[in-house]
Amino acid sequence: MTHNRAIAERFAQMADMLEIKGESIFRINAYRRAARAVEGLTEDVAALAARGELTNIPGIGKATAEKIVEFLRTGTMKAYDELAATLPPGLTTLMAVPEVGPKTALLLYEQLGITSLDALEAAAKAGRLRDLPRMGPKTEENILRGIAMVRRSAARRPLGVALPVAEALVATLRETREVDAIEVAGSLRRRKETVGDIDILVTSRSPERVMEAFVAAPPVAQVLSHGPTRSSVILDVGLQADVRVVEPASYGAALQYFTGSKEHNVALRERAVRRGLKLNEYGVWRTKDDRRIAGRDEAGVYNAVGLPWIPPELREDAGELEAAEAGRLPTLVTVEEIRGDLHVHTTWSDGASSAEAMATAAKALGYAYLCITDHSQSLKVAGGVSVEDLRAHAAVVRRLSDRLGIEVLMGTECDIGPDGALDYPDEVLDDLDVVIASVHTRFRMSRDEMTRRIVRALETGRVDILGHPTGRLLGARDPYEVDIERIVDAAARSGVALEINASPERLDLKDTDARLARERGVRLAVNTDAHAAAELRHMPLGISVARRAWAEAADVLNTLSPTALRAHLRGRRGARRRR
DNA sequence: GCCGTTTTCGGCCCGACTGTTTTCAGTCG
Incomplete structure (x- = not known):
């Protein structure tokens, strides 16, 4: 690329x-x-x-x-x-x-x-x-x-920062009781990895009241404009937020319009024109008699131009209109379909919660399984676990399952050495349920060296998941130089899943790379990489990325039932032993 | 410059807001 x-x-x-x-x-x-x-x-x-x-x-x-x-x-x-x-x-x-x-x-x-x-x-x-x-x-x-x-x-903020701010703002506005319908629009609704502003859409019988509540809301640092149906502010986190009030008859059209993307909207309007229709933020109109035929709800807007409703995450004019036309929109994976988290840390390495606390929290989220994956021995700065301790932890973990009523798997986030070697001996890795392999050191290799390093690790046949495949930290560290296409192809050959790391700082793989992987038949694993029990709640951020990558449940490893997941993992180890 | 089941030429998405005007150009989403 x-x-x-x-x-x-x-x-x-x-x-x-x-x-x-x-x-x-x-x-x-x-x-x-x-x-x-x-x-x-x-x-x-x-x-x-x-x-x-x-x-x-x-x-x-x-x-x-x-x-x-x-x-x-x-x-x-x-x-x-x-x-x-x-x-x-x-x-x-x-x-x-x-x-x-x-x-x-x-x-x-x-x-x-x-x-x-x-x-x-x-x-x-x-x-x-x-x-x-x-x-x-x-x-x-x-x-x-x-x-x-x-x-x-450029004033953009990570999704993980903007989303809770927007949700809190929506909750505040809802409290005014003047609000009928309210929804976040814009790139935030499409769940882009970073957002430049927060767009909120409202229907109300007393718009002025809503506007007053908005400009007076706690996180507002500066009011840019304050009108009867539209106001703009700067929030304390530095993000701009806009609230618009529209008529109920136009709510769907306005929601569609302000959700974007711009490219998607342009393509949709061109389509409307070809059908003798006109589409604007107030509705869909018949050109010949200027009569409105849709606008109250968003699905009606899409239906009026002959399409099924398209999920916001797909609205980038990246093939979704053609897919909708052909009746081939994906049934996007949802957070409810996730059966467990396969990448978490505990106090055994650099985590803040015990394995038991993590498992209890995972159970409370309704998960069927959780895999403990602390850092491997050479990553001393993060409390890497020795072989001896790893075996002791495994024994503890196996007893947790029975006691807590959630299947707790034993794994590792194993370092990939500079030469592509894994950080534990083969027989140690073979005893674990899940092996995640990740790069944590020597980021500044050449593109070719880094690519070969990772490919070599995947080709050991002992890796189940490649963790945070590009090492980026949103707004803080660029991804390391790596040829993602070669990684994807190596993962396809060796049956390794690529991780979508749901940590708000990472979101790695990013949406377009994850889509490439999925298109080449590589399974995705959406994990939180939680370092504390509360961080297990980051899962929806990773799911957003998966959805933007057009992923269905079948594309995501951790939608498998516990039985199917075990069978999958055992199958990989069985194939290895037969060699 | 791109594109085509009305078209290979003649179209190309649309409306609101702002600040500056004295009727509207420029910008934005």
């Missing part, structure tokens, strides 16, 4: 540059669409190019396909370079500031020679923007605020 990003980035940049130059909006949108198409691919664009299938990708035509081929062959894109040469470098970065679009960016450059955020900030602070046409003190202030927001790490 190495080229996809670079090519998508160039197309997106070209769109911005063409927009500044006042090109046709349709040509600009074509580049934007091409950028998204390449970015959203689940395989390396080079493979598609080699098969001559580039123009099969919706949004890629003759011209963009040629540019892709050129880039793959030469590492450059002449059209991009020539276009960039006609504009001062840095100009497109101004467009990242809210309220600065192509027209304003060009104006800022032509009138004041501004091509960087720093220069823009200096000019705004000096009051030099207000004299430009169509600008005043208000705009200047907004631009300064916008620059601050851009600098605040």
